Amino acid sequence: MRSPVPVVDCHGHIGTHPDFPAYKICPQEMVRVMDLLNIESLAITSTRACYNDCRRGNKEVEDVLRQYPGRFRGYITVNPNPEGEAMVQLECFSHFHKPPLIKFHPDLHKYPVHGPKYLPIWDYAHQTHAVVLVHTWDSDPTCGPPLFGPIARRFPGARILLGHCGVTWRGYEQSIEIARNCPNTFLDISGSQSHRTILEHCVNQIGDERVLFGSDMPYLEAAMVLGRVLTARISDESKASILRHNFLRLLHEA
Amino acid sequence: MSPSNLEPAFDEAASWNLIDANVHLGHSGVHGELALGKSALLAEMDRFGIRQALVSHFTAEEYDISEGNAALARDMDVRFVPAWSASPEASILKELEQRKPKAVRLWFSPLRHNFSSAPWSAGELYDYLQQRAILMVVSREELDWDALVVILKDFPKLQILLLDVGYRSDRYLLPLLQRFPHLYFDSTSYVAHRQFESFVETHGPERIVFGSRLPLYTPGAALGVLATARISDEARLAIAGSNLRRLLGELPS
Numbered sequence: 001m002r003s004p005v006p007v008v009d010c011h012g013h014i015g016t017h018p019d020f021p022a023y024k025i026c027p028q029e030m031v032r033v034m035d036l037l038n039i040e041s042l043a044i045t046s047t048r049a050c051y052n053d054c055r056r057g058n059k060e061v062e063d064v065l066r067q068y069p070g071r072f073r074g075y076i077t078v079n080p081n082p083e084g085e086a087m088v089q090l091e092c093f094s095h096f097h098k099p100p101l102i103k104f105h106p107d108l109h110k111y112p113v114h115g116p117k118y119l120p121i122w123d124y125a126h127q128t129h130a131v132v133l134v135h136t137w138d139s140d141p142t143c144g145p146p147l148f149g150p151i152a153r154r155f156p157g158a159r160i161l162l163g164h165c166g167v168t169w170r171g172y173e174q175s176i177e178i179a180r181n182c183p184n185t186f187l188d189i190s191g192s193q194s195h196r197t198i199l200e201h202c203v204n205q206i207g208d209e210r211v212l213f214g215s216d217m218p219y220l221e222a223a224m225v226l227g228r229v230l231t232a233r234i235s236d237e238s239k240a241s242i243l244r245h246n247f248l249r250l251l252h253e254a
Numbered sequence: 255m256s257p258s259n260l261e262p263a264f265d266e267a268a269s270w271n272l273i274d275a276n277v278h279l280g281h282s283g284v285h286g287e288l289a290l291g292k293s294a295l296l297a298e299m300d301r302f303g304i305r306q307a308l309v310s311h312f313t314a315e316e317y318d319i320s321e322g323n324a325a326l327a328r329d330m331d332v333r334f335v336p337a338w339s340a341s342p343e344a345s346i347l348k349e350l351e352q353r354k355p356k357a358v359r360l361w362f363s364p365l366r367h368n369f370s371s372a373p374w375s376a377g378e379l380y381d382y383l384q385q386r387a388i389l390m391v392v393s394r395e396e397l398d399w400d401a402l403v404v405i406l407k408d409f410p411k412l413q414i415l416l417l418d419v420g421y422r423s424d425r426y427l428l429p430l431l432q433r434f435p436h437l438y439f440d441s442t443s444y445v446a447h448r449q450f451e452s453f454v455e456t457h458g459p460e461r462i463v464f465g466s467r468l469p470l471y472t473p474g475a476a477l478g479v480l481a482t483a484r485i486s487d488e489a490r491l492a493i494a495g496s497n498l499r500r501l502l503g504e505l506p507s
Contacts, residue, residue, distance in 0.1 A: 001263050001481040020422040023452040033448065036482060192421060192445055194475035196288055196468070218447035220421065227478020230263040231302070 003226055005240045006040035010247045011133060011163060011190045011214025012072075014064055015047035015057070025218040027064050031071055037222055039215070042072055043247075045103035045133065047219070049077035054085065058093045065096065073251070075103035075133060080117035090124055099252065100130040106142040107135055114147050122151060125158035131250050133161040133188065138171030145174035152182035159184050159250055161212065164191035165202075172198050179206045186250070189242070190214030190225055199232040199242075208238035212246050264477050267303035270494035274299070274473070275391075275440045276417050276465030277307040279334070280325055283316050290469040292329045299333070302473040304466070306333050308391070308498065310359045314339035315366060319346055323353065335502055337391050341367045342376045350382070356502045357389040357415075362396045371401045373408050380405060384412040389501050393417045399426045406434040413501055414438065417465060421446035431461055438501065440465030441476055441493065451483040459489035463498040 012030075016022040024033070034042060044064065049057025054077055061074040074096035078086035094100060102125055106113040113134060125132045136143045145166045152160055165175040165187050172195065179185045187202055187210060202211050213229060215222035229239055282289035289312055290298060299307060311329070314322020319339045326336050337359040340346050350358065360376070361367045369375050383390050395418055406414065416439045419427055423444075431437055442465040444450050453462065464480060466473035480493065 001478055020446060021424050023446070024448040029448075036484075192443065194467075194471040196470060196472040221445045221447050221449065221479050223478040223482040224445045224475040225478075227263065227474035227476075227481075228472055230478075231261045231472060231474030 001223065001227060001230065002036070003038040003230065003243055005243045006038055007213055007226070007243045008247045008251075009039050009042040009215050009217070009222070010161060010212045010250075011188050012042035012044040012217045013047045013050075013219050014044050014060055017047055017219060018051065022218065027068060027072075030218055031068060033217065033222065034071065037226055039217075039222060040244075041070065042215070042217060043075060043101060043133075044072050045075040045077045049079070050103070050105040050108050050135075054079050054089050058089055061096070062093065073097055073101060075101040077103040077105070078121055079109045080111045080115065080121065081109065083117055086121050087124065090121070097251070100125070100128050102130050102132045104132065104134045107137060107140060110142065112142045112147070114151055122155045122158060126155035127157060129157050129159065131159045131161060133163050135163045136166045136171065136175065137164070138166045138168040138174065145171060145178050148178050148185060149182060152178065152185050156184050159186065161186045161188045161214075163188045163214070164216075165189060167191045167193055169193075169195050169198065172202070176202060176205045179210055186210045186212055186246070188212050188214040189228070190216040190220065192220055192224075194224060194228055197233075199228060200234055203232075203234050203238055208234065208241045209246055209249075211242050212250075213243045261301055261303075261474070263474070264303055264481060266481065267477060267494075270303065270491060271496075272302075272304045272464060273306040273308065273335070273495045273498050274304045274466050274468060275308045275415060275463045275498050276442050277309045277468045278312050278315070278470070279309045279329055280312045280322075282312040285312070285470055288469055292331060295469060296331065296333065298468060298473075302466075302477060304468075304473060305495075306335060307468070308337050308357055308502070309334040310337040310339060310391075314359075315361055319367065320349060323349065327353075339367075340379060341369055342379050347379065347382060355388050357391050358383055359391040360396065362392070366396065371397055372404060377408070380409045380412055384409050387413065387503070389413050389415055391415045391417065394419045394423070399430070403430065406430070406437060410434075410436070412436060415440065415463065415498075415501065418443050418467070420444075421449060424449070428457070431457065437461070438463060438497070441479060442467045442471065445475070445479060450479050451485060454483065454485045454489050454493070459485070459492040460497060462493055463501075464494050
């Protein structure tokens with residue numbers, strides 16, 4: 001199995017993780033897997049930044065971008081704690097991409113995505129038309145999809161990727177509901193749960209232009225998500241949009 | 255199986271003689287339209303080149319074991335291998351005896367059949383399975399790791415197939431596989447980055463069997479993992495089919 005369309009992947013990482021052993025996570029190994037599956041480029045966020053240290057994590061992303069030009073794009077991962085540090089990070093790594101790619105992980109950073117410390121960051125994203133990838137989980141008090149409606153309406157310039165679409169079937173339903181009502185929200189289909197017919201359901205409900213391929217590599221297996229897309233009962237044109245064109249359009253590279 | 259129905263992304267799967275270890279059949283009160291009856295389930299298996307499946311019935315999981323097993327018997331097909339459900343009651347064991355099972359699925363959790371997995375509760379059932387070399391099938395979601403260890407220690411020849419182990423499981427799963435030679439697991443949720451491939455490289459293919467969680471999950475996901483693992487053809491074929499067939503005792507394919 002290999003993608004017939006060169007994939008532009010909206011959700012990846014670099015680095016290890018604490019909760020289980022990591023395999024083949026160095027960028028060189030990742031590029032080999034990307035070549036195997038025909039993933040042309042991967043937008044990465046630092047796993048170190050998601051768990052522990054944004055300064056060091058974003059620097060690691062910078063190094064990978066320099067080492068593998070064209071294969072990776074960089075999210076600036078920000079933590080609302082300590083207050084003010086996120087803006088420093090956004091400034092420091094603003095050369096990663098224009099418009100900026102920003103990553104929030106409210107669950108690991110233990111701070112709700114609609115809390116006041118996130119407001120200046122959302123405002124920055126609105127002003128710069130940033131793409132903001134946010135980890136989401138079904139009904140979670142820090143990052144449940146229902147929290148994103150008021151945010152998306154208040155900051156319409158921000159393009160919000162609902163990372164993992166809330167993961168569960170109910171999380172997907174919540175994400176679809178937000179996407180239906182907020183045109184600046186998008187569905188990132190990365191995640192460990194491979195619900196049958198969910199991709200068809202997403203496309204039926206909101207069309208194929210705001211559904212994006214994300215692998216979560218090298219946390220999760222990219223071939224799992226690719227297998228879902230390639231075998232979904234949707235048109236080949238919709239598959240190509242999901243695998244490639246939709247994220248390129250968000251990046252202003254279509 | 256009609257080759258014309260096969261998903262082009264996985265046309266190679268037609269030659270793998272696939273048997274899926276993790277399949278449910280019948281009406282579900284929880285999963286609504288995702289649940290599939292016999293003909294729809296077979297059609298979905300056809301799409302993905304899955305020749306056979308180890309199947310349990312949603313009615314047995316969600317409601318009543320005897321009724322669920324009767325429904326499974328009623329909906330049986332030559333391509334299904336029944337995973338009959340059981341609980342420790344003597345009447346259930348007696349029913350089980352008449353079914354001549356190759357595999358038995360257990361549901362311990364409070365919202366399922368709500369019995370202890372400890373030997374004081376289910377020991378007679380484990381003994382029955384062990385004596386007859388019947389495969390015990392259980393989801394990791396139904397049983398915590400320490401409870402599993404108790405069973406493995408007390409019934410050392412009992413063959414246990416652990417489903418839905420999850421991608422965060424390796425710090426539990428790998429030491430147990432080393433220590434207990436009759437423990438096996440399915441690939442459905444073993445989906446961390448290159449985890450499946452790395453497992454086969456390090457531990458060989460013998461202890462893992464293909465599973466998809468059909469009809470709740472699309473087999474496209476688990477097949478994607480199997481198809482793109484950089485492992486030998488022999489290893490892929492073992493995981494696709496021969497490992498589970500060996501556990502179930504030489505089935506016709």
